[in-house]
Amino acid sequence: MGTGHYFWAIFYFTSLCSASLANNAKINFREKEKKVLDQILGAGKYDARIRPSGINGTANLPTLxxxxxxxxxxxKIDDYKMEYSVQLTFREQWTDERLKFDDIQGRLKYLTLTEANRVWMPDLFFSNEKEGHFHNIIMPNVYIRIFPNGSVLYSIRISLTLACPMNLKLYPLDRQICSLRMASYGWTTNDLVFLWKEGDPVQVVKNLHLPRFTLEKFLTDYCNSKTNTGEYSCLKVDLLFKREFSYYLIQIYIPCCMLVIVSWVSFWLDQGAVPARVSLGVTTLLTMATQTSGINASLPPVSYTKAIDVWTGVCLTFVFGALLEFALVNYASRSDMHKENMKKKRRDLEQASLDAASDLLDTDSNATFAMKPLVRHPGDPLALEKLRQCEVHMQPPKRPSCCKTWLSKFPTRSKRIDVISRITFPLVFALFNLVYWSTYLFREEEDEVPLGFV
Structure with missing residues (x-):
């Protein structure tokens, strides 16, 4: 056996020994964690029902x-139910002097628990909650960390559906403030006080996406409440949401404008095209009514007028006015026809009278007639009439206005009504748009947002 083989054998044996020692050290370290937990949370040593002391272990001060x-x-943000759903990681941190332990020279940074009933917990609840649940897949998304100085950190992931009272007067050009309120249920401010963590108490995910809203900003505040049983600590987060207008512009405003403009096509149709004009007016009116009912179906039946109600109501009025305009034109057309017939009859009668008078003059051409005086007295009625006629002819003729001159090109009253409607309806609708958008778009910011958000 060579020297190299001895070297590799010694190296292998040393590695096994070091690994065994490391595993034993880990086992011993975990055993020390268990001993620390048994030491601070053992039976008869810690009571989770007792509230921790206040600052510096003072019993008569509230727990912070x-x-x-x-x-x-x-x-989602539901306009009809006036609620919104949120998923958040919620954290609480407090100090419990009874949970202090030795950190083994900095090696034991904290202890981790997954059972919340092992330590005392604040009785916090969400006061505007409608529904809520914890997340338990794959394991319960909750942990409790106990630090050597007795500080306790509680973290949990929850999903909540919260009430959000909305003011829809400016819908869909509105901003809504939805709150998230947290308060103590049983401990008064003499025993328990909630505080926002210094620095950045609320964080929001960067890629937050909402279908029809944009989260503009948020504000943290306190909302302590007083009842006949005492004063209770309360925290709140106000979330300012701005409604995205592009969706409503494409789905509501532009289609309504198109329907109103289509209803004006009947002004260019002939007065005799009764079926076409009636069908166009009734179709646009029913379509506009269906559009209005569809909009209102997605909103709660509030007692005040919304901005969208003003828009749809005026558009519906314009479409209905176009239908009534045809009824007026039809009536005027029949009246013009009746007048034309009367004029024709009158002309026929005058022509018949002239023919009869001509025949009579031919038969009495040899009859004698009385000589008329050459000079009339000043009081003679015929002389006065001649004088008045001369005065009238001497007066300068009145210059007709341009509107009357232009309207005189259209002989019938029904045609004049159509021509006037072609100009009046678009002008009034344009004026309405100017007033509407200047009122709802360029309103004062203070009217929408509380002072805390400015």
Whole structure:
């Protein structure tokens, strides 16, 4: 056996010994962790029902609990139910002097537990919660860390459906503030106080995506409440959501504008095309009514007028007005036809009278007639009439207005109504758009957002 073989044998034996010693050290270290846990949480040594002491172990001071959270996702914001769903990692941290232990010269950084009932827990609850559940796949997503100085960190992943009262007066050009409220259920502020963790108490995932909203900003605040049983500590997070307008522009506003413009096509159709104009007016009116009912079906029946109600109501009025305009045109057309017939009859009668008078003059051409005086007295009625006619002819003729001159090109009243409607309807609709968008788009920011968000 050579020297090289002896060297490799000694190296192999040394490696086995070092690995065995390392494993034994790990086993001994885990055993020490178990001993520490038994030492601080053993039977008769720790009572999870007793509240920890306050600052510096003072029993008459409240226990301070620092809170922070990480918003993982916001799945939906429901306008009809006025609620939103959120998934978050929720953390609480407090100090329990009874849980101090030896860290074995810095080797034991903290102890980890997965059973929350082993230590005292704050009685925090979400006051505006509708539904909620923990996550248990594959294992319960919860842990408790106990640090050598007695500090306890509790972390859990939960999903919540929270109430969010909304003001929909500016819908869909609105911003909504949804809150997440946390409070103590049984401990008053004399015993338990919740505080936001210094620094960054609320974190939001970077790639947060919402279908119809954008999270603009958030604000942390305190919301302590007083009841007849005492004052209770409360924390809240206000989330400011801005509604994405592009979806509503494509799905609601542009189709409504198109329907209103289509209803104006009847102004260019002939007055005699009754089936075409009636079908166009009724079709656009029913389509607009269906569009309006579909919009209202996705919103709660609130007692005030929303911005979308103003838009759909005015668009529906324009479509209905176009249908009524045809009814007026049809009535005026029949009236014009009646007048034309009356004029024709009058002309026929005048022509018949002239023919009869001509025949009578031919038969009485030899009859005598009275001589008229050459000079009339000033009071003569015929002279006065001649004088008035001369004065009228001497007055300068009035210059007709451009509108009357332009309308005189259209002889019938029904045609004039159509021509006036072609100009009036688009102008009034454009004026409405100017007022509507200037009112809802360029409103003051203070009217929407509380002072804390500015």
């Amino acid at each position: 609990v620092q809170v922070n959270m990480f918003l993982r996702s916001i799945s």
